[in-house]
Amino acid sequence: MTNLIAMTAAEASTLALREEFALDENVWALGEDIGRGGVFGQYAGLQDEFGPQRVVDTPISEAAILGVAVGAAMVGSRPVVEMRFSDFALCAMDEMINQAAKARYMFGGQSKVPIVVREPTGLWRSAAAQHSQSLEAWYAHMPGLIVVCPSTPADIRGLLKASIRADDPVVFMEPKGQWQRTGEVDLDDQEPYELGKAAGRREGDDVTIVSWSTQVHVALEAAERLAEQSIESDVIDLRTIFPWDKDSVSQSVRRTGRLLVVHEAVAVGGFGGEIASWISEHEFHHLKGPVARLGAPRIPVGYAPNLEDQIRVTAENIVDRVIRMINEGEEETQV
Amino acid sequence: MTNLIAMTAAEASTLALREEFALDENVWALGEDIGRGGVFGQYAGLQDEFGPQRVVDTPISEAAILGVAVGAAMVGSRPVVEMRFSDFALCAMDEMINQAAKARYMFGGQSKVPIVVREPTGLWRSAAAQHSQSLEAWYAHMPGLIVVCPSTPADIRGLLKASIRADDPVVFMEPKGQWQRTGEVDLDDQEPYELGKAAGRREGDDVTIVSWSTQVHVALEAAERLAEQSIESDVIDLRTIFPWDKDSVSQSVRRTGRLLVVHEAVAVGGFGGEIASWISEHEFHHLKGPVARLGAPRIPVGYAPNLEDQIRVTAENIVDRVIRMINEGEEETQV
Amino acid sequence: MNAAQPGPDGLIDGYLTMLRIREFELAAIRAHGEKLVHGTLHPYIGQEAIATGMCAHLRQDDLMLSTHRGHGHCIAKGAPLAPMMSELFGRENGLCGGKGGSMHVADFSVGMLGANGVVGANIVLAAGAAHEVKRRGEDRVVVCFFGDGAVNRGPFLEGLNWAQVFDLPVIFVCEDNQHSASTRTSTMTGGEGGGARARSIGLTTIDVDGNSLPDMLAAGKEAVSIVRSGQGPVFIHARTFRVTGHTATDLAQWRDTEEVERHAAADPLPLLRARILSEGHREDELLAEERRVRTDVQLAYDKALASALPPATRAFEDVQVTGNPQIGAF
Amino acid sequence: MNAAQPGPDGLIDGYLTMLRIREFELAAIRAHGEKLVHGTLHPYIGQEAIATGMCAHLRQDDLMLSTHRGHGHCIAKGAPLAPMMSELFGRENGLCGGKGGSMHVADFSVGMLGANGVVGANIVLAAGAAHEVKRRGEDRVVVCFFGDGAVNRGPFLEGLNWAQVFDLPVIFVCEDNQHSASTRTSTMTGGEGGGARARSIGLTTIDVDGNSLPDMLAAGKEAVSIVRSGQGPVFIHARTFRVTGHTATDLAQWRDTEEVERHAAADPLPLLRARILSEGHREDELLAEERRVRTDVQLAYDKALASALPPATRAFEDVQVTGNPQIGAF
Numbered sequence A, B: 001m002t003n004l005i006a007m008t009a010a011e012a013s014t015l016a017l018r019e020e021f022a023l024d025e026n027v028w029a030l031g032e033d034i035g036r037g038g039v040f041g042q043y044a045g046l047q048d049e050f051g052p053q054r055v056v057d058t059p060i061s062e063a064a065i066l067g068v069a070v071g072a073a074m075v076g077s078r079p080v081v082e083m084r085f086s087d088f089a090l091c092a093m094d095e096m097i098n099q100a101a102k103a104r105y106m107f108g109g110q111s112k113v114p115i116v117v118r119e120p121t122g123l124w125r126s127a128a129a130q131h132s133q134s135l136e137a138w139y140a141h142m143p144g145l146i147v148v149c150p151s152t153p154a155d156i157r158g159l160l161k162a163s164i165r166a167d168d169p170v171v172f173m174e175p176k177g178q179w180q181r182t183g184e185v186d187l188d189d190q191e192p193y194e195l196g197k198a199a200g201r202r203e204g205d206d207v208t209i210v211s212w213s214t215q216v217h218v219a220l221e222a223a224e225r226l227a228e229q230s231i232e233s234d235v236i237d238l239r240t241i242f243p244w245d246k247d248s249v250s251q252s253v254r255r256t257g258r259l260l261v262v263h264e265a266v267a268v269g270g271f272g273g274e275i276a277s278w279i280s281e282h283e284f285h286h287l288k289g290p291v292a293r294l295g296a297p298r299i300p301v302g303y304a305p306n307l308e309d310q311i312r313v314t315a316e317n318i319v320d321r322v323i324r325m326i327n328e329g330e331e332e333t334q335v
Numbered sequence C, D: 001m002n003a004a005q006p007g008p009d010g011l012i013d014g015y016l017t018m019l020r021i022r023e024f025e026l027a028a029i030r031a032h033g034e035k036l037v038h039g040t041l042h043p044y045i046g047q048e049a050i051a052t053g054m055c056a057h058l059r060q061d062d063l064m065l066s067t068h069r070g071h072g073h074c075i076a077k078g079a080p081l082a083p084m085m086s087e088l089f090g091r092e093n094g095l096c097g098g099k100g101g102s103m104h105v106a107d108f109s110v111g112m113l114g115a116n117g118v119v120g121a122n123i124v125l126a127a128g129a130a131h132e133v134k135r136r137g138e139d140r141v142v143v144c145f146f147g148d149g150a151v152n153r154g155p156f157l158e159g160l161n162w163a164q165v166f167d168l169p170v171i172f173v174c175e176d177n178q179h180s181a182s183t184r185t186s187t188m189t190g191g192e193g194g195g196a197r198a199r200s201i202g203l204t205t206i207d208v209d210g211n212s213l214p215d216m217l218a219a220g221k222e223a224v225s226i227v228r229s230g231q232g233p234v235f236i237h238a239r240t241f242r243v244t245g246h247t248a249t250d251l252a253q254w255r256d257t258e259e260v261e262r263h264a265a266a267d268p269l270p271l272l273r274a275r276i277l278s279e280g281h282r283e284d285e286l287l288a289e290e291r292r293v294r295t296d297v298q299l300a301y302d303k304a305l306a307s308a309l310p311p312a313t314r315a316f317e318d319v320q321v322t323g324n325p326q327i328g329a330f
């Protein structure tokens, strides 16, 4: 039985929280201004419903917000931490990396830190250099952390629920540009989604396109255009960056022989490099050509809309790159 | 004319600082306890020589230490910032990333931030999870930053001088385990080394091994052992992680057809992924087999020496991996 | 002393600077509605007396660090309106070439070292600027503005302590508008707030009505004289009110209307205007000067509107000297 | 109340806990010299009365967060010596299975939530533990120890403010040993230090001679009674002295010998011993009890020495539940 209704990502977020709050008293949320709904409305109505002890407004004290969550998690609760913009999490990096990520290990398994650190991520209408970053690669590099990068309302709901129930610290990075995008959510399916499982968004045999977060939508747009030229793309939405779903990507690459990884983050040192080099190493003999990556240039995000646009990987960029991959392959076989 | 003398990395550090302090009044240093020489003796004697205004002891205030350096750099000086352990730089991440790295760009070129942020990095005798990290991949991913990972006393001297004179924020990551290693330094060659240029540490035609920091020494040890089996390694010390010397690596790979990237940092999401995927993409048709990577497992650093050892990529690991690379290539051609 | 920096006792000059700020903000809000200004805009409306009274005592080579709510500081420090407005419009001839926008507006040529999008981050940068000024033996003064919300961030403690320990020439101005975004700051602040904390760290502290230009002029004068003569850092706690919502689009409807109305009635601009007239200044002269201010702002708006966008290739400039990416490089 | 937690008025129990800490530290330093203890060791010698006097009033289910100099806190909270020593030796049966070592020693079973290698970081964690205790409506108390150097770090402000705003059951104990590593803390601290800062944030503050067990017992008692009865956070400023260098291998020769000697003469252990005897306790009985303490410590040392190293595969456990690496995976 399904009960699909269309809702925005922000609404899917409040739905997930409402469901988990109702199930478990140990779940609570803290962050600046979340009592009045949060910057993007992703907490709308929750303080009225669950009270100020469950939806806690805080001082502008990012280090304390995260540190308090860590301490509270050690004592048995499951705090959902709102960082407002992923950029501000930089004000709490010791708490995230030296404390949350390491506590279980340092203390030999005596402790766990089941927190969800929400970090709205990426471009958002000329928010400029200090409000636009995509730093998922940092967290994926860090032992102890799970990193989730959802792209749809249904995933925000299903993966946020899973993140809340996970016994590890989870960095949960909603794409800022997608809060108002609507998508179908199945009200009756209250099960959390599995962390670490990719979603196939489109099937095809010519090229595998792996992406996550906002760029999934761009990749799908590109896939449409490629289909017009009879190039069929297998579009995989990774959803979780760590652990990432190697099986799904490997299986697809074995079929298509071509892989393009696309993300909004800076390409240099981005997590695309991990995926590309892992697949290059482990599926080398299935590859018809080199794995390609597309990401932002290594520049801060500019304010003027046309400067900001230089960060964006467009559907056109993807189409061009895929066509080049296929042509290079053909040249090769023709020679 | 050369005037080679053997000195430790710590001595090479004080030499570089002494030379640059003498040349330019705008160069100064700040950090906790550096007046008494710093944790590793890398500032020994400098406060006596240049006074407490040039070698500034500070409160335990990492955010202020870095932030003060940024502010002072904007007003025209070239501060050398001591972070003590790279792990503590996490307490100053906003200052590093949102302020230092972006100021030039955000302000449209009105400002520059010529600071050197020294972050002793990596394993150091059971220092455990909060004093042992290698996070160079983070900084390499960040627009605006230069990242230097020296491996020898001569490089610490030559690259520290270059970093001080650079007009960009530089993250300078000395390997903590190497402070007391001695090496020859040419006292008469006072020129800074070029940032972004790798050093060939050994020549060979069978495999290219790219590394940096402590792991260079391990790679060289492995290369010795491989030579006993008539496998000749081209060992490249990258020295600068960003910008990294693509030309040197490409040229070597074109000759050897095989690339192994080795670093002490966690392999998943490490900068090895960038190098591996870049070379895989751009030198695909020169590769005899997949590019391989070796790095730490994705685990925090344990305290007990034998647990700590699990982080280390050993010479044996490298030897094994190279032999496997070569055998796989042979199998391939035999089939 | 330039036009934007009235003499310490010049209420009329001050009034006109305040009006310049107010009119600039109103124009910027309008332009934001017209989708000419992008991103988030934090208006300085109601707080104009603070930047004005403080900056009246600054030389052009004095330095200043500002916040997300930085237009007023920028104007009071003497930045020209047209390149400022161009920056907000994201144009090539903006102060930052269109790269920074409202939250990163800066004019280093008048010592305005930047607005900042991270609450409290400018406090440690200001300590650094002052550290360097002192290291050089100069008599410049550094001013650092921030809001009442910033007093709960770590860099507040670290920056103030640093300034005190190294006895630096810096004035910290806490603009206590009683709100941080949608939060009443008092509910999130232990003890008596910024001033008490500054005193506990050893700083000389001045408490002042930030809605009164005469009071702010006096406080600014005292602070600058202490700091410029090498007597260490000063903290000014300026009480004011945020008349608008947090941003240009925030209605802040959760606020008590009585309170908002009471504070709107304390709007420093009409009160100051009335006082100036009551002290005998001719209204027709004032009207003429007010018209000039409005014309200046309108000109800035028109100029910004007529200006070109930056060429897209500019996105690849000014990243760094070593390792700057090539245009189009991914 | 277990053996390690003397009754509030028990000077003898307290003395024996202090001795246990002292002997443990001496054994650990010796083992460090013997290369049995690895990494960096920060001895608690001279500060024993603080942990002892504070923890005497705690229940086993009360919580505590500690620092890089954490052995004394751990012992006073009731952790058993042998698994502690094993942890320092990096053995399998150590409190953290050999993964943490001196700087991360922890015993969650007695509410000791960990030493911490980052100065000041435990302050915000402690606020969090207290936040959760209060959210649950429990009457547990959280104690957070830190040094005088930590008062200059941002989390000090953020954590204390949080505790005050949310009115939390937490006691912050600043152990002012006058030094931070090779720095005299007073030279790096504006104003009057931690106590003054805590007061400015609104906390109840107690100033105490941390070298006197009776005084510390009184201060701890007062603090616990305030906090357990829900009257909000308390800050204890405990004055003491760091008798040793910063670490087991640091000689701290830059220090004034007169000062060091004067403070060594104020060593809390012999003074307390003399007082106990002067109050009529029989020396032979005391000697017997002292021998027992020394035997316990020696046993802990022997046990640790005889214990196995953790199997190397343990390095791959306890990273995380989802995405834990496979053994040997790179």
Ligand SMILES: Cc1ncc(C[n+]2csc(CCOP(=O)(O)OP(=O)(O)O)c2C)c(N)n1
Pocket (backbone or CB within 6 Å): A032, A060, A062, A084, A088, A091, C042, C068, C069, C117, C118, C119, C120, C146, C147, C148, C149, C150, C151, C177, C179, C180, C181, C185, C242, C246
């Ligand atoms: C470190 C950080 N946390 C949160 C924010 C989001 N934010 C922007 S302005 C603001 C309120 C600041 O209040 P206050 O300091 O009083 O300044 P005001 O807006 O009242 O001028 C907040 C929370 C931010 N920019 N930086």
Ligand SMILES: Cc1ncc(C[n+]2csc(CCOP(=O)(O)OP(=O)(O)O)c2C)c(N)n1
Pocket (backbone or CB within 6 Å): B032, B060, B062, B084, B088, B091, D042, D068, D069, D117, D118, D119, D120, D146, D147, D148, D149, D150, D151, D177, D179, D180, D181, D185, D242, D246
């Ligand atoms: C954030 C951070 N900065 C620096 C250090 C290095 N460090 C370890 S202990 C110490 C001195 C701490 O002094 P204090 O807080 O007074 O504690 P004490 O050592 O005197 O017990 C320093 C600087 C650290 N561990 N963490």
Ligand SMILES: [Mg+2]
Pocket (backbone or CB within 6 Å): C147, C148, C149, C175, C176, C177, C178, C179, C180, C181, C185
């Ligand atoms: Mg405010």
Ligand SMILES: [Mg+2]
Pocket (backbone or CB within 6 Å): D147, D148, D149, D175, D176, D177, D178, D179, D180, D181, D185
């Ligand atoms: Mg101390």
